[in-house]
Amino acid sequence: MTATLAPTLQITQTEPTPTPKRDRSSLYWGAASLALVLGLWQLTSVVLGEDDSGMRLVPSIPDVLASFMVFADYWPGGLGAERTVGGGGATVWGATLGLIYNVGISLSRFAIGFILGAVVGIGTGLLVSWSAIARRTVSFPAHFFRMMPLLAMLPLFGLWFGNSELGTYSFTAFAVAVLLFVLTVAAVDNVPRIYSDSASSLGASRGRIYLSVIIPSITPSLKVGILLAVPFAWSAVLAAEVIGKQYGLGRILNFALLYASTNIVAVTALVVVIIAGCTHLILAKVLNHLTRWVD
Amino acid sequence: MSMRVRTAVPAVAGAIAGVLAVAAIWSVIASFNTAARFPVIPAIFQATLDNFDAAPILAYTTFGTGGIWSNVLWTAQNVLLGVATGLIIGFATGLALARIPWFNRLGRLPVAILGTVPVLAILPFLTLWFGNSALATSGLVIFFTALTVASTVQSAAAAAEVRYADYAATLGVSQTRTTMSVILPALVPSTIGVVRAATAFGWGFQCIAEVLGGSQGAGRLIRSFSDATQTAGALGVLIVVGIVAVVVDALIGLAGRWIVRWNE
Amino acid sequence: MTVQTDARQLSGATAHHAAIELTNVCKEFRLESGEVVNSVNSVTCRIEPGEFICVIGPSGHGKSTLLNMIAGFLPPTEGTITVGGSPVTKPGPDRGVVFQRDTLFLWKTVAQNIEFGLKSRGIPKDERKAVVAEMLKIIGLEKFANAWPKQLSGGMRRRVAIAAVFANKPEVLLMDEPFVGIDYLRLAQLHEVLLDLWQEAEKRAVFMVTHDIDEALTLADRIFVIKHGTLALDMKVDLPRPRLTDDITGPEANRLRRRLLEEFSR
Numbered sequence: 158m159t160a161t162l163a164p165t166l167q168i169t170q171t172e173p174t175p176t177p178k179r180d181r182s183s184l185y186w187g188a189a190s191l192a193l194v195l196g197l198w199q200l201t202s203v204v205l206g207e208d209d210s211g212m213r214l215v216p217s218i219p220d221v222l223a224s225f226m227v228f229a230d231y232w233p234g235g236l237g238a239e240r241t242v243g244g245g246g247a248t249v250w251g252a253t254l255g256l257i258y259n260v261g262i263s264l265s266r267f268a269i270g271f272i273l274g275a276v277v278g279i280g281t282g283l284l285v286s287w288s289a290i291a292r293r294t295v296s297f298p299a300h301f302f303r304m305m306p307l308l309a310m311l312p313l314f315g316l317w318f319g320n321s322e323l324g325t326y327s328f329t330a331f332a333v334a335v336l337l338f339v340l341t342v343a344a345v346d347n348v349p350r351i352y353s354d355s356a357s358s359l360g361a362s363r364g365r366i367y368l369s370v371i372i373p374s375i376t377p378s379l380k381v382g383i384l385l386a387v388p389f390a391w392s393a394v395l396a397a398e399v400i401g402k403q404y405g406l407g408r409i410l411n412f413a414l415l416y417a418s419t420n421i422v423a424v425t426a427l428v429v430v431i432i433a434g435c436t437h438l439i440l441a442k443v444l445n446h447l448t449r450w451v452d
Numbered sequence: 453m454s455m456r457v458r459t460a461v462p463a464v465a466g467a468i469a470g471v472l473a474v475a476a477i478w479s480v481i482a483s484f485n486t487a488a489r490f491p492v493i494p495a496i497f498q499a500t501l502d503n504f505d506a507a508p509i510l511a512y513t514t515f516g517t518g519g520i521w522s523n524v525l526w527t528a529q530n531v532l533l534g535v536a537t538g539l540i541i542g543f544a545t546g547l548a549l550a551r552i553p554w555f556n557r558l559g560r561l562p563v564a565i566l567g568t569v570p571v572l573a574i575l576p577f578l579t580l581w582f583g584n585s586a587l588a589t590s591g592l593v594i595f596f597t598a599l600t601v602a603s604t605v606q607s608a609a610a611a612a613e614v615r616y617a618d619y620a621a622t623l624g625v626s627q628t629r630t631t632m633s634v635i636l637p638a639l640v641p642s643t644i645g646v647v648r649a650a651t652a653f654g655w656g657f658q659c660i661a662e663v664l665g666g667s668q669g670a671g672r673l674i675r676s677f678s679d680a681t682q683t684a685g686a687l688g689v690l691i692v693v694g695i696v697a698v699v700v701d702a703l704i705g706l707a708g709r710w711i712v713r714w715n716e
Numbered sequence: 717m718t719v720q721t722d723a724r725q726l727s728g729a730t731a732h733h734a735a736i737e738l739t740n741v742c743k744e745f746r747l748e749s750g751e752v753v754n755s756v757n758s759v760t761c762r763i764e765p766g767e768f769i770c771v772i773g774p775s776g777h778g779k780s781t782l783l784n785m786i787a788g789f790l791p792p793t794e795g796t797i798t799v800g801g802s803p804v805t806k807p808g809p810d811r812g813v814v815f816q817r818d819t820l821f822l823w824k825t826v827a828q829n830i831e832f833g834l835k836s837r838g839i840p841k842d843e844r845k846a847v848v849a850e851m852l853k854i855i856g857l858e859k860f861a862n863a864w865p866k867q868l869s870g871g872m873r874r875r876v877a878i879a880a881v882f883a884n885k886p887e888v889l890l891m892d893e894p895f896v897g898i899d900y901l902r903l904a905q906l907h908e909v910l911l912d913l914w915q916e917a918e919k920r921a922v923f924m925v926t927h928d929i930d931e932a933l934t935l936a937d938r939i940f941v942i943k944h945g946t947l948a949l950d951m952k953v954d955l956p957r958p959r960l961t962d963d964i965t966g967p968e969a970n971r972l973r974r975r976l977l978e979e980f981s982r
Contacts, residue, residue, distance in 0.1 A: 186557040194562055214581065293466030298474045304652055304701060305694035308572075309659030309671050312678030313686055317489055389653075391570035396660055414576050422576045429573045430565075437568040618789060619819040623833035623884055624809030633836070637823040714823045714864045 216420045221427065224420040228255035231409055260432055263394055263406040266322075267436065270329025271390045275383065278334035282341025287367060292342060303339045307332045311396050325397040332393045333386050340382035344375040377451050380444040387440060391433045406432075491684035500688030509676045509685065520673065520685075524692050527662065527670040528700070531654045534590035538597025539647055545598065546605025547639075550613070551631050563602060571596050571657055579665055589661040589669065596657055597650040604646040605639055612638035641715050644708035648701060655697045733801035735888050735921030736763040736786060741795035743781050743945075755781045757945040758795070763888075763938075766919040770932035773942035774980070779925045780892055782942065786923060787813050787890050800887045809837065812886030814878050814894045820865040826876050827852070827861040833884035851879040854912050871902040875909050882913045889914075891924040895931065907934055911958070929976055933969055934959055941979050949979045 195218065202217040213220070229247035232255035234240035239251075285291045311328060318324025348371050356366045398407025406429050413421035475493055482490040491499070503509075506519040518526075548555045549563065571592050582588040612635045620630045662671025670693050677685035743756040756778045763769055771779050784790045786797055788807040797804045799811055807813075820829050827848050834844045852858045855875040865873055874894065881889065895906055914922060926932055932939050933953065941949035953972060955963045963969060 187561045190558045190561045193558060212580075290466075293462060294470040294473060296463075296470065297467035298470040301694050301698055304655065304697035305690050306656040306659035306671070306697075308656045309663050309674055309693075310690060311660065311663060312675050313683070313690075316678055316681065316683060316686075388568055388570040392572035392657075392660075395570060395572045396664065399664060410573075410576050414579055417580060419577075419580055422580060426573045426576060430569050433570050433573075434565060434568045615817070616819060616821070618807065619813070619815060621807035622787065622809065622811060622813040622881075622886075623836060625833070625836040629836055633832075634821065637821070640823070712823075714866060716822065716866045 210417070212417055213419055216423045220420045221423045224418075224424040225256070226252045227409070227413075227421050227424065228252040228259065231255045231259050231404060233258070233404070256428065259404055259406055259409060260428060262404050263398065263429075264432060264436075266325050266329065266394045266397070266405065267390055270326045270394065271333055271387070273326065274330035274333025274390065275337055275386070277330065278337030279341050279379065281334075282338045283345070283372065285338075286342050286345035292346070296342065299335070299339050299342065302335050307335055308393060308396055311400060314397075315400055325394065328397050329390050329393040333390050336386050336389060337379075337382055341375070341379065344378040344382070345371060347378070348374050376448050380448050383444060384437065384441055387437045388433055391429070391436075395429065488681050488683055491687065495684045496687050496691070499682065499684035500692065503685055503688065507673060507676075507685070509680055509682060510673065518668075520670075520689055520692055523668060523673045524670045524689070524696055526668050527655075527658055527693065528696055530586055530590045530669070531593055531651065531658045532700075534593030534658065535597045535647060535651050535654050537590075538594040538599075538650065539601055539643075541594070542598035542601025543605055543639075543643065546602035547609060547631070547636070549602065549606045550609030551627075551635070563599070563606075567599055567603060572660065575661055575664065578661075584665055584667045589658060589666050589671075592657040592661050593650075593654040596653060597647070600646050600650050601643065604642050608639045608642040609635050641712045644704070644711065648704045648708065651704060652697065652701060655693060659693065732765070734762045734798070735765040735767065735800065736923060737761075737796075737798045738782075738786075739796045741782070741785065741792045741797060743778070743785060743790065744793045755945055756785070756792070759942075759945070759947050760795075761940065761947055761950065763921050763923065765887075765921050768914065768922045768935055768937045769924065769940060770936035770938075771923065771925045771940045771942055772927060772929060772932050772976070773948075775927070777942050778945035779942045781945075783890050783892050783923065783925050786888075787811050809833065809884055810887040812881040812884055812889050814881050814889070814891040816893045816896055818865075818873060818877070820873055820877055820880070822865050825862045825864060826857060826868070829865070829876055830880045830883050833880065837884075847883050850916070851883050851913075854916055855879050855909050871898055871906060874898065874906055878910060878913060882917050885917065886920065888921040888923060891922065893925055893927065895926070895928075903931070907931070911935065929973060930964065932976075933964055933972060939972075939976065941976065943979070943982075948982075949976075951975060 198215070199218050202213065202215040205214040207213050216224075226247050226249070229251035232240065232251050236254055237250060239246075285295050310331070314324050314328040314331075318327060352370050352374055353366050356370045357363075361369070394405075395407035395410065398405035399411045406425055409425045410422060410429075413425060478490075479493060482492045484490075487495060500520060503520050505521065507523075510518065545559070545563070549559050550556070574592060574595050575588075578588040578591040582591070616634050616638065617630060620634050625634070658669070659671035659674070662669035663675045664671075666672045670689050674686045674689050677683070677689065738759050738761050741756060741759045742754070745753045745755055747753060759782065771782070773779050781790065785792050786799065786804060788804050788811065791805075802810075804811070821832065824832065830851050831844045831848045834847060839847075848861075849858075852861055855878075857872060857875060860868065860872070865876070868876070878891075878894065895903055898906060914920070922935075924935065933955070936953050939949070939951045939953060940947055941951070951972065955969060955972075
């Protein structure tokens with residue numbers, strides 16, 4: 158398990174096994190680990206069984222997949238599938254439409270809130286960091302805001318915006334903005350002085366240094382912060398949907414809880430995890446490409 | 453010693469200026485809005501004081517007791533316990549991921565995926581399994597702390613391995629002993645850092661869990677105040693939690709600096 | 717069997733093991749592009765116990781790879797490496813290594829760092845304390861026994877690092893450019909400390925990679941020149957010990973220096 162002190166070139170030792178097999182092995186192990194998780198899940202479901210009210214504590218995998226049909230109840234009707242509330246039967250097509258619709262709604266809330274929050278948070282962070290006085294003034298209040306339970310401000314946003322979409326967008330944006338603001342200011346603070354010193358010794362103006370040296374050099378830490386903010390923003394969206402929205406994944410989760418249905422909770426949570434995971438993955442790929450110069 | 457005072461003065465002055473600026477901005481907004489939506493600062497103070505020991509709203513809406521202070525303390529207690537639990541689970545997991553090859557191969561992907569899960573998605577399960585108990589609300593804090601600690605410990609352990617493992621091998625130190633006496637101490641600085649961050653997030657997760665379904669705590673109180681349109685009270689609770697959080701964060705920072713006083 | 721032993725005893729030669737013995741050692745690396753790099757090309761040499769060897773040569777020509785193989789971090793593609801008669805398979809306390817990077821444990825004091833190897837191998841406390849005290853005296857850091865590495869300068873940390881390896885009493889000492897970046901004045905101090913430690917430690921064999929010709933002339937009994945992965949030159953350094961300034965700048969030293977520079981420019 159010792160680290161080999163190999164020369165600085167990217168070298169692998171001469172071995173009888175050819176290189177293609179080496180790349181596959183991590184894929185196999187990844188698949189194996191997921192299979193193991195599913196196996197343990199199913200096992201737990203069987204072992205834990207049901208509680209007093211007959212509800213299965215951990216839903217079995219077939220039950221969860223079957224619960225996919227619940228999405229038909231959240232389709233407002235049209236495109237060949239009638240509203241189940243109005244008496245129409247739940248069809249697979251209806252469920253599919255319902256799934257796409259609710260995912261789309263939650264995703265749009267996430268996207269708008271996240272982008273708005275990121276732009277405001279990082280933007281104001283960069284503006285404030287420009288001036289040392291501004292940074293010192295804003296530091297403590299920003300730190301305090303960040304320490305306040307941001308997500309718990311949800312009821313207040315309900316008071317301020319009612320049940321409007323604007324409220325959901327603002328809440329998500331607010332949470333993301335505060336987080337990214339604090340991280341941006343900290344990142345600029347941590348830029349090694351030698352970067353700006355070196356640039357000014359080459360004759361660059363302060364503004365030029367800020368734009369061409371400092372801002373690019375904080376992109377790695379910003380990347381980390383943005384990726385951290387993704388699941389955080391999703392939590393905000395879910396919370397907002399639970400409180401007062403008609404459609405959306407958070408709403409479905411809330412109803413499932415009211416009816417104490419572990420199956421529906423599981424299938425909805427699964428969809429949330431997959432969608433949130435995908436947004437994380439895509440954003441990670443984009444950001445990694447932007448910071449591919451990092452050592 | 454005088455050097456430290458000299459460098460602290462601008463920061464303190466800045467902090468005071470900042471707070472005043474925020475207060476000023478708030479007052480301007482408040483003057484254009486009703487007391488229900490944006491209460492003025494004196495109103496917030498008053499509401500906080502009135503409800504500090506006992507909050508009548510709780511008696512009306514729930515069968516809960518206590519006021520702002522007792523509920524904030526309850527929340528604080530759960531956040532800290534949750535972080536402590538998450539720390540233990542996360543540390544063990546992270547260390548195992550770094551030092552046990554088969555565990556790493558099997559555990560790496562699930563842990564990475566868990567890192568992208570929105571923490572709030574766990575809450576429904578906790579509510580179903582544990583009702584409104586403390587475990588259900590702290591569960592989010594435990595989950596988040598365990599994940600971030602595990603991830604940090606794993607990468608810090610990998611870095612420590614690169615730096616020290618070969619040297620330890622040439623001294624004749626066994627694998628187990630290397631883990632205990634070399635890798636583990638090297639992890640302490642990063643662990644303290646991530647615990648501090650996890651605690652900061654923890655307040656938010658604990659409170660939102662209480663807002664959505666707790667029977668006690670600051671979050672529950674915020675919800676009660678908001679439902680009764682007692683905005684000043686809700687803001688008061690938020691500010692008190694913020695103050696406690698800032699103090700706790702400072703204490704962790706101080707303790708951390710002392711624990712790793714050997715660090716460069 | 718008995719006949720052979722008697723014959724040996726008659727000839728007066730004792731069957732002793734070489735400190736380090738390399739036989740036809742080769743090392744190949746396969747790059748990601750599929751290309752094969754011959755890092756070390758059939759090196760054969762024998763280092764006796766108590767010899768101080770300095771290995772010099774251009775960068776990237778295999779010096780460090782050779783050291784890593786002797787240390788046990790890399791297996792050779794061909795050939796055998798033995799230390800004290802036993803073949804090398806993995807790193808161990810018989811081959812102490814002083815690394816180029818800083819490997820002192822920041823959370824341990826100077827004294828704790830020096831005794832760490834001994835402690836891990838179960839050496840009793842009294843013996844450990846004695847060794848540590850001895851080491852501290854030789855490197856001149858008795859006052860800093862309870863200091864943390866962060867409180868020491870770079871040169872002082874190097875001294876502690878070397879002492880920590882010597883304290884473990886390895887059979888051979890491997891050093892990979894241990895004094896890179898140390899300023900000229902400190903370097904002389906460090907050389908002195910190293911030689912003191914070496915002489916105190918019953919003169920164990922030392923295999924030191926360096927790029928500094930002067931350093932090699934100051935320290936070594938033999939100088940190996942490695943070029944393109946082969947042992948281009950094995951030169952004995954017959955200068956007296958201790959080596960004073962006159963010795964290192966004298967005609968004999970200059971002759972050796974010229975020989976080495978010729979070898980490089982060839």
